[in-house]
Amino acid sequence: MPLARDRTVMFADLRGSTGLYGSLGNTQAAEVVTRTVGLLSQVVAKHEGAVVKTLGDGLMAVFAKPWRAVNAAYEMQESLRRIVTGSPSGATALCLYITAAHGEIVEVDGDCFGDAVNVAARLLDHAGDNEVLITESVYERLRADDRRRFKSLEKLHLRGRVEPCRVYRLELGRDDAAPSTLFTDFADPPVSEGIRLALDETPGTVFGSHSMPVLIGRSPECAFCVDNSRVSRSHARIEWHSGHFHLTDQSSNGTFVRFTGNPETVVLRRATCTLHGSGLIGLGGAPADPRSALLHFEIIASQ
Incomplete structure (x- = not known):
């Protein structure tokens, strides 16, 4: 029964x-x-x-x-x-x-x-x-x-x-755990101290390691606000620990990363990757998708 x-x-x-x-x-x-x-x-x-x-x-x-x-x-x-x-x-x-x-x-x-x-x-x-x-x-x-x-x-x-x-x-002790990344050929990126984020062709904003975490999303309360219908109110989060910047997707439509010089796209759905060098971040769609919000990022290494 x-x-x-x-x-x-x-x-x-x-x-x-x-x-x-x-x-x-x-x-x-x-x-x-x-x-x-x-x-x-x-x-x-x-x-x-x-x-x-x-x-x-x-x-x-x-x-x-x-x-x-x-x-x-x-x-x-x-x-x-x-x-x-x-x-x-x-x-x-x-x-x-x-x-x-x-x-x-x-x-x-x-x-x-x-x-x-x-x-x-x-x-x-x-x-x-x-x-x-x-x-x-x-x-x-x-x-x-x-x-x-x-x-x-x-x-x-x-x-x-x-x-x-x-x-x-x-939250599983995220500051102590090494975030996952889909790229294994950059095992030891240089220690990072700042990251520049720019929407489309704007000059952008530099966020230092001391100002982490940085929330990216449609909400006016986000440190980096992006007004786009495919972007969630709290779409992604950038954190700094162990000397590196880490991008975590927390959205409905996903976050997509393409590093300069590499044609592959890292697809993040509730996942994390380590940011290095420079590249593009597609919010809500791949960088090639014209409907997605496109961010340019550049890691500024310590001198």
């Missing part, structure tokens, strides 16, 4: 395993992936959750208490960092995407169904590398101390839903 109850639904998706099989070989890669998913399952049980099913390189779990799901998500990310550190070099490509939503679910033959399941699953499309995203339904049920660990993002339009969804991101 179907059983209905309120639960927090979590999806944890391990990505990067395809490249892992190519770099490590089937046997070693399978061992790393299996061990990782097994550890994630142990973390769920430790925080009084229940694994509903494993999904290839990930899992679906439910928790009676939202705060237990949040603590489990945090420990999962920390566990993955330890696994990557202690595994063969190819495992560094592994990233963990975690999402959670709260609501009534129906349990049938060991599986779970309901709106919270659908929302948590579709929210994975918007998660960036090693991010934990939760819906407002989870956030509202957290204790004050737990809420302070989250940052509110722009409302997202989830696949198959009419109304946008308010989403929050767990």
Whole structure:
């Protein structure tokens, strides 16, 4: 007989395993992936959750208490960092995407169904590398101390839903962690002290490391305001730590980076890359898309 109850639904998706099989070989890669998913399952049980099913390189779990799901998500990310550190070099490509939503679910033959399941699953499309995203339904049920660990993002339009969804991101010690970048041939860019941002052909504005973080978006409250319909109110964020500038997308339409002298475009969707040299930043579309807002950036190195 179907059983209905309120639960927090979590999806944890391990990505990067395809490249892992190519770099490590089937046997070693399978061992790393299996061990990782097994550890994630142990973390769920430790925080009084229940694994509903494993999904290839990930899992679906439910928790009676939202705060237990949040603590489990945090420990999962920390566990993955330890696994990557202690595994063969190819495992560094592994990233963990975690999402959670709260609501009534129906349990049938060991599986779970309901709106919270659908929302948590579709929210994975918007998660960036090693991010934990939760819906407002989870956030509202957290204790004050737990809420302070989250940052509110722009409302997202989830696949198959009419109304946008308010989403929050767990801050995982971002000042200490090395942000991800899609370019590996610039392993040691020079220490940076300033960045110049210019919209179209304007002279631009220089932001020093002391003035970080810099918010870019449509809102007048942003340090660098861009009036364009494809730009979110709080579209992107530039931070300075460990001697470098890092650009993080927190928008609905994405942020796109093309470095001078490199034809490839870095696509950021809730992800981060290290800025170096100079180039173009497309807000809401690729730099070649005339509908997107186009920023010119230049890193000003210390003398």
